[in-house]
Amino acid sequence: MVKITGIAFDPWEELSSFQTAMKREGEYGACANFVGTMRDMNEGDVVNGMFLEHYPGMTEKHLEKIVQAAKEQWDILETLVIHRVGELLPNDPIVLVAVWSAHRKDAFEASRFIMEDLKSKAPFWKKESLESTGQTAEKNRWVEKNTSGY
Amino acid sequence: MVKITGIAFDPWEELSSFQTAMKREGEYGACANFVGTMRDMNEGDVVNGMFLEHYPGMTEKHLEKIVQAAKEQWDILETLVIHRVGELLPNDPIVLVAVWSAHRKDAFEASRFIMEDLKSKAPFWKKESLESTGQTAEKNRWVEKNTSGY
Amino acid sequence: MTQANDQMYEEAMQIKVLYFASLKELFGRSEEQLSAEGVSTVDDVWKLVSKGYDVSHQVLYSINQEYAQADALVKAGDEVAFFPPVTGG
Amino acid sequence: MTQANDQMYEEAMQIKVLYFASLKELFGRSEEQLSAEGVSTVDDVWKLVSKGYDVSHQVLYSINQEYAQADALVKAGDEVAFFPPVTGG
Numbered sequence: 061m062v063k064i065t066g067i068a069f070d071p072w073e074e075l076s077s078f079q080t081a082m083k084r085e086g087e088y089g090a091c092a093n094f095v096g097t098m099r100d101m102n103e104g105d106v107v108n109g110m111f112l113e114h115y116p117g118m119t120e121k122h123l124e125k126i127v128q129a130a131k132e133q134w135d136i137l138e139t140l141v142i143h144r145v146g147e148l149l150p151n152d153p154i155v156l157v158a159v160w161s162a163h164r165k166d167a168f169e170a171s172r173f174i175m176e177d178l179k180s181k182a183p184f185w186k187k188e189s190l191e192s193t194g195q196t197a198e199k200n201r202w203v204e205k206n207t208s209g210y
Numbered sequence: 211m212v213k214i215t216g217i218a219f220d221p222w223e224e225l226s227s228f229q230t231a232m233k234r235e236g237e238y239g240a241c242a243n244f245v246g247t248m249r250d251m252n253e254g255d256v257v258n259g260m261f262l263e264h265y266p267g268m269t270e271k272h273l274e275k276i277v278q279a280a281k282e283q284w285d286i287l288e289t290l291v292i293h294r295v296g297e298l299l300p301n302d303p304i305v306l307v308a309v310w311s312a313h314r315k316d317a318f319e320a321s322r323f324i325m326e327d328l329k330s331k332a333p334f335w336k337k338e339s340l341e342s343t344g345q346t347a348e349k350n351r352w353v354e355k356n357t358s359g360y
Numbered sequence: 361m362t363q364a365n366d367q368m369y370e371e372a373m374q375i376k377v378l379y380f381a382s383l384k385e386l387f388g389r390s391e392e393q394l395s396a397e398g399v400s401t402v403d404d405v406w407k408l409v410s411k412g413y414d415v416s417h418q419v420l421y422s423i424n425q426e427y428a429q430a431d432a433l434v435k436a437g438d439e440v441a442f443f444p445p446v447t448g449g
Numbered sequence: 450m451t452q453a454n455d456q457m458y459e460e461a462m463q464i465k466v467l468y469f470a471s472l473k474e475l476f477g478r479s480e481e482q483l484s485a486e487g488v489s490t491v492d493d494v495w496k497l498v499s500k501g502y503d504v505s506h507q508v509l510y511s512i513n514q515e516y517a518q519a520d521a522l523v524k525a526g527d528e529v530a531f532f533p534p535v536t537g538g
Contacts, residue, residue, distance in 0.1 A: 072229075076222040086250030086300040092321075093243055096449050099312065100236030112448070113381055115441060118425035143448065151235040155449045162249065164325065164359045171242075172318050175449065179314075181427070184448025185381035202382045203447040204417070209314045246538050262537070263470055265530060268514035293537065305538045325538065331516070334537025335470035352471045353536040354506070 062123040066146040071095045071156045078140045088137050092167035093158035094175050100150035106191035110148045115183035126177045134166040179206045212273040216296040221245045221306045228290045238287050242317035243308035244325050250300035256341035260298045265333035276327045284316040329356045372397045373436045377409060380443035386413055403430035405440055417444050461486045462525045469532035475502055492519035494529055506533050
């Protein structure tokens, strides 16, 4: 399942309810998941908030395509991808990627693959609101590029 | 934190309460975690239950040592390792390994490293109770060896 | 207008163009219906819309919500988008 | 017993020995206090305790709750354990 949400989400509650709803009791031996959370510092600046823009339509299509590519490469039972958009505050969860499989290798590798593809290709853009300093008022800054996770 | 428990645990509740208690709001940008769950099939046989034996004392020491080794190799803020022992039923969570870090590479790699070391070296042993067939009554079988996750 | 006249002029192609993030701010618009003449590739469209603007960073192209190379062809009715490197997750 | 006599006989070494999983079942015990004579390495201890048993699988050794190689030395008061390959997680 792929979800884009403008409302704050609790990754642990989402994992718990999705896992119950998927009805795979006894089938999955492994769940690997990743939660990305907003930090209050970036490149040495204090960050007060963030606006997450996306390309409605293309975002969902692209995420579905990533998940499909993972399913072709690994033995996967279920996947859950949630991504937040809109106005965020520090400590807000931004993204959740979870993969359930019979054996751990598939879950570990597929969850990281989905996450890296999402970071490098899914059409989202972050704009940070930086803390004002003595000289300058609060200013906004587009994050220029994601770094590789490998 | 390393915990060995004889009582069933809910990994999502454990993650939620540990994350709140660790008081790292705004610091962590990444949490990668793995949950291993008991399946109802193994090597073609239906499994009704499992007994998880461990070496009290050495188990905790060994897990602490793995976590320490991970902390020396990656930039880690917090770790949580929980392992179940005693009598288990299918769909019971067996193990949880979670790593919090500022950036995702550290969390991804350290969580997998801890999990693989745990599977290959931490002193736990599984004995399965297999479903009886027409000819044979229910029997118990020690799992002989864990396979590599790489 | 006669059929003969139609064939003498290249008709303007109607396409929808979207801009995101810093490009949206630079251009002061998020979406426009473009009546484009003499364009065949998505890069032709980009040159047309970005003329006179100083775009310093890398720009990515998509056609109908799929990533496209610069030389990908656009046709009437397509949805074309231009945006900076993505920074989600 | 005189001091001279003490030095003439190698004293029996007291060690605690633990068995786990299938080894515990094979030996019918999980723990014993061993009064071992003529042993110096953990492998010497293993040969002593496993004599007469048919152990078909690999056996791992630990001394004082740390993994030990076969030629690691044991001393009085040590906790030695023998177990099959681990299967947790």
